Amino acid sequence: xxxxxxxxxxxxxxxxxxxxxxxxxxxxxxxxxxxxxxxxxxxxxxxxxxxxxxxxxxxxxxxxxxxxxxxxxxxxxxxxxxxxxxxxxxxxxxxxxxxxxxxxxxxxxxxxxxxxxxxxxxxxxxxxxxxxxxxxxxxxxxxxxxxxxxxx
Numbered sequence: 001x002x003x004x005x006x007x008x009x010x011x012x013x014x015x016x017x018x019x020x021x022x023x024x025x026x027x028x029x030x031x032x033x034x035x036x037x038x039x040x041x042x043x044x045x046x047x048x049x050x051x052x053x054x055x056x057x058x059x060x061x062x063x064x065x066x067x068x069x070x071x072x073x074x075x076x077x078x079x080x081x082x083x084x085x086x087x088x089x090x091x092x093x094x095x096x097x098x099x100x101x102x103x104x105x106x107x108x109x110x111x112x113x114x115x116x117x118x119x120x121x122x123x124x125x126x127x128x129x130x131x132x133x134x135x136x137x138x139x140x141x142x143x144x145x146x147x148x149x150x151x152x
Contacts, residue, residue, distance in 0.1 A: 006061055008036040010054040025049055068106050077112050084116070089126045093117060097135070107146035114139035 011021050011032075018032040025032075025046060034040040042050060051058055068076075076099060083092045096113050103109055118136045121129045 002038055002063075003041060003061060004036045004038045006056075006063065007032070007042075007050065007054070010056055010060075011036075014054060016053075021053065024053055068103055068109055070108075073106070073109050073112060076109065077116060080113065080116055081120075084120050089120065089124070093132060100139075107143050110139050111143035111146075114143065 011018070016024075017029075018036070019029040022029040022032045027046070031040070031042075035042050047058060047061065051061055054061075080092065080096055083095065096117060100106075100110055100113060114136050117132065118140075120126070121132055121136070126132075
């Protein structure tokens, strides 16, 4: 989840309007609206006050997880598969690649994503399918060299 989405979620859970939140933080309501819509980010000096107001940790605000849970990985893989059914492969490939960059040490996510992308590429008529070979093979290599138990 992005910072703006997290701010919106927890602001609503606290039953605060954007205006109320803005007044408590000493900013404008349009500023809060811009954060929530992803058009801008809060100033770094506001991170602690936002966390205190929403009663969340900075880890929660920044969606920091050391590792994804098996359930989170499964949900991502399901979403990946659904996107592949309805969106161009190149677009979904880029989206998945960004997700892997967010969790560079999650070999289970890496392996399962590479498997789905590779299988989809080989079983569907994907334009320029060979252009994805290097990246997918790199993913497989990283997964095979992993210390994490991938095959449970």
